[in-house]
Amino acid sequence: MTVTRIGVGGTSTPYDVVVGNGILGELPALVGERAQRVAVIHPDTLEEKARPVCEILRTAGYDVFPLPVPDGEAAKDVSVAADLWARLGQAAFTRTDVIVGVGGGATTDLAGFVAATWLRGVRAILVPTTLLGMVDAAVGGKTGINTAEGKNLVGAFHPPAGVVCDLDTLPSLPREDYIGGLAEVIKAGFIADPVILDLVEADPEAATRPDGAHTRELIERAIAVKAEVVSADLRESGRREILNYGHTLGHAIERAENYTFRHGYAISIGMVFAAELARLDGRIDAALVARHRRILESVGLPVRYRADAWPALRDTIRVDKKTRGATLRFVVLDDVAAPAILAGPSDALLAQAYQAVSGVAPDAPDTD
Numbered sequence: 019m020t021v022t023r024i025g026v027g028g029t030s031t032p033y034d035v036v037v038g039n040g041i042l043g044e045l046p047a048l049v050g051e052r053a054q055r056v057a058v059i060h061p062d063t064l065e066e067k068a069r070p071v072c073e074i075l076r077t078a079g080y081d082v083f084p085l086p087v088p089d090g091e092a093a094k095d096v097s098v099a100a101d102l103w104a105r106l107g108q109a110a111f112t113r114t115d116v117i118v119g120v121g122g123g124a125t126t127d128l129a130g131f132v133a134a135t136w137l138r139g140v141r142a143i144l145v146p147t148t149l150l151g152m153v154d155a156a157v158g159g160k161t162g163i164n165t166a167e168g169k170n171l172v173g174a175f176h177p178p179a180g181v182v183c184d185l186d187t188l189p190s191l192p193r194e195d196y197i198g199g200l201a202e203v204i205k206a207g208f209i210a211d212p213v214i215l216d217l218v219e220a221d222p223e224a225a226t227r228p229d230g231a232h233t234r235e236l237i238e239r240a241i242a243v244k245a246e247v248v249s250a251d252l253r254e255s256g257r258r259e260i261l262n263y264g265h266t267l268g269h270a271i272e273r274a275e276n277y278t279f280r281h282g283y284a285i286s287i288g289m290v291f292a293a294e295l296a297r298l299d300g301r302i303d304a305a306l307v308a309r310h311r312r313i314l315e316s317v318g319l320p321v322r323y324r325a326d327a328w329p330a331l332r333d334t335i336r337v338d339k340k341t342r343g344a345t346l347r348f349v350v351l352d353d354v355a356a357p358a359i360l361a362g363p364s365d366a367l368l369a370q371a372y373q374a375v376s377g378v379a380p381d382a383p384d385t386d
């Protein structure tokens with residue numbers, strides 16, 4: 019199988035997202051000759067994915083420090099970052115040394131954040147092992163951790179020095195996590211690449227499998243969308259906001275669920291909410307909202323959330339990063355591949371859109 023390299027620019031150090039099978043051998047060249055030590059941050063549950071990375075780097079002559087962290091979202095916590103800072107200090111990690119993050123989006127967000135903050139910035143190389151990590155989290159340099167008040171509230175823009183997407187890691191991913199990653203693939207379709215939507219609609223079942231007929235094309239198209247957007251606007255001063263489609267409500271749902279709800283599942287619901295908002299604002303028709311529900315449901319993603327959660331979700335949305343002062347801002351669509359910002363929707367409009375997502379009037383008890 020061929021190796022694909024998708025370039026990401028917009029920074030003084032452009033890098034490639036490399037996609038292919040059995041491509042961990044790309045790593046030593048990315049780490050480079052100036053580094054002596056390499057820290058390999060990985061979930062403690064994914065030792066078998068970190069081991070070949072460590073072996074390749076040891077064989078290439080580096081001093082390798084495997085640094086296990088808690089699995090999943092539990093890693094995106096300041097206590098975990100502080101523990102890693104301590105371990106880097108104990109290993110006398112210098113500015114020419116390198117951090118490699120191996121795992122899903124939660125792990126690469128943490129590894130990137132630690133790389134951004136250690137000595138005010140050392141190089142990070144990311145090896146995403148989830149679909150979501152490959153098509154979204156590992157690309158573009160957003161790093162961060164959660165706080166009690168909300169998702170990703172502390173972080174830094176710190177582009178990686180390289181991203182290695184070894185497709186051989188995907189078959190072991192639990193099906194639910196694979197489907198979670200499809201939410202970001204479908205998001206890329208709605209905001210920028212209609213062919214993604216066509217491919218999912220043509221065979222939704224195949225889209226849920228790492229060996230599906232169009233899987234590689236879906237992955238590469240979604241990466242290309244992300245690469246184009248972050249190359250144009252690394253620091254989210256404008257265009258990059260479109261990547262937040264579905265995330266305003268989605269992040270609030272994740273917080274309401276104490277970060278036990280898959281990110282992709284939450285943003286799937288969030289995209290339906292954003293579509294309902296756009297319809298109520300007169301931007302899109304009911305058919306496009308229905309297309310959201312149909313595509314997302316066809317791959318097993320949720321499109322509804324409980325009605326009684328609205329007051330808490332409404333409060334959390336206030337600290338969304340796109341909010342300016344008291345003005346809430348949502349990414350919406352004017353059409354497929356025509357994203358826009360809806361600023362300052364009324365409380366009534368928001369509640370009406372949420373009603374369409376919960377299926378129950380906001381004040382009424384949830385009888386589901």
Ligand SMILES: NC(=O)c1ccc[n+]([C@@H]2O[C@H](COP(=O)([O-])OP(=O)(O)OC[C@H]3O[C@@H](n4cnc5c(N)ncnc54)[C@H](O)[C@@H]3O)[C@@H](O)[C@H]2O)c1
Pocket residue numbers: 061063064067089090091094121122123124125127147148149150151154155156157158159160161170187188189190191192195198199202281282
């Ligand atoms: N920085 C960004 O631009 C960006 C973009 C999108 C999402 N994110 C973040 O990414 C996170 C979600 O990422 P995720 O969906 O990858 O979740 P995750 O990192 O929690 O991984 C999901 C689960 O899959 C397991 N896993 C990972 N790879 C595996 C493999 N190959 N085989 C078996 N199990 C495997 C993990 O151990 C974990 O239990 C969220 O924190 C979200 O905020 C960040």
Ligand SMILES: O=C(O)C(=O)C[C@@H](O)[C@H](O)[C@H](O)COP(=O)(O)O
Pocket residue numbers: 154158160169170202254258259261262265339
């Ligand atoms: O890269 C971006 O920009 C995104 O918004 C991609 C999102 O899929 C991702 O979940 C991101 O972490 C959200 O960023 P945040 O700034 O809303 O925390």
Ligand SMILES: [Zn+2]
Pocket residue numbers: 154202265281285
């Ligand atoms: Zn996301």
